[in-house]
Amino acid sequence: MKSKKNLVLIGMMGSGKSTIGKIIAIKLKLDFVDIDYEIEKKEKKTIQNIFENNGENYFRKIEQSIIFEKLKFRGNVISLGGGAFLNDLTKRKVFKDTISFWLNWDNNTLINRIIGSYKRPKLDNLSRKDLHHMIKERSKSYKDANYKINCENLTKLEISKKIISLYENSKN
Numbered sequence: 001m002k003s004k005k006n007l008v009l010i011g012m013m014g015s016g017k018s019t020i021g022k023i024i025a026i027k028l029k030l031d032f033v034d035i036d037y038e039i040e041k042k043e044k045k046t047i048q049n050i051f052e053n054n055g056e057n058y059f060r061k062i063e064q065s066i067i068f069e070k071l072k073f074r075g076n077v078i079s080l081g082g083g084a085f086l087n088d089l090t091k092r093k094v095f096k097d098t099i100s101f102w103l104n105w106d107n108n109t110l111i112n113r114i115i116g117s118y119k120r121p122k123l124d125n126l127s128r129k130d131l132h133h134m135i136k137e138r139s140k141s142y143k144d145a146n147y148k149i150n151c152e153n154l155t156k157l158e159i160s161k162k163i164i165s166l167y168e169n170s171k172n
Helices: 017-028 034-041 045-068 088-097 107-114 129-142 158-167
Strands: 008-011 029-034 076-079 097-102 146-151
Touching: 008 088, 008 158, 017 029, 017 158, 029 034, 029 045, 029 088, 034 045, 034 076, 045 076, 045 088, 088 097, 097 129, 097 158, 107 129, 146 158
Parallel strands: 008 076, 008 097, 029 076, 097 146
Antiparallel strands: none
């Protein structure tokens, strides 16, 4: 029997991709892959440190390489970094090989989660207005996911169950 497609979670930083991904992986008995963690493990540096010392372009090349490597394997739950889905090559590869879910939240919910976070690159010195703009711009890309999950007012378990149901009922 052919193994299932990968389940990929996309969305802004602070949307809960890693937390929800781990829950889904446990419930479906699949492996969980956090791309940001894999990058830090490979580079032996934090994401913030990579951005500061090597720049965003370097980071994005490493990110794409790791995503493509992880997509070679099937039946995983994969959490992409907030900016990964903005890369057209990555987006096409995700569409070809996975079932993707956008964890969508109200802008203010996301901003309250991420503002002042020092471990999130690109957020240093951004105002609430700048963050609203970033969310708006990234949402233009996120909306192309196979499924949009409106997470506001749902628990982690409710979000997970909704995704699992859609994933299991999709054509794998």
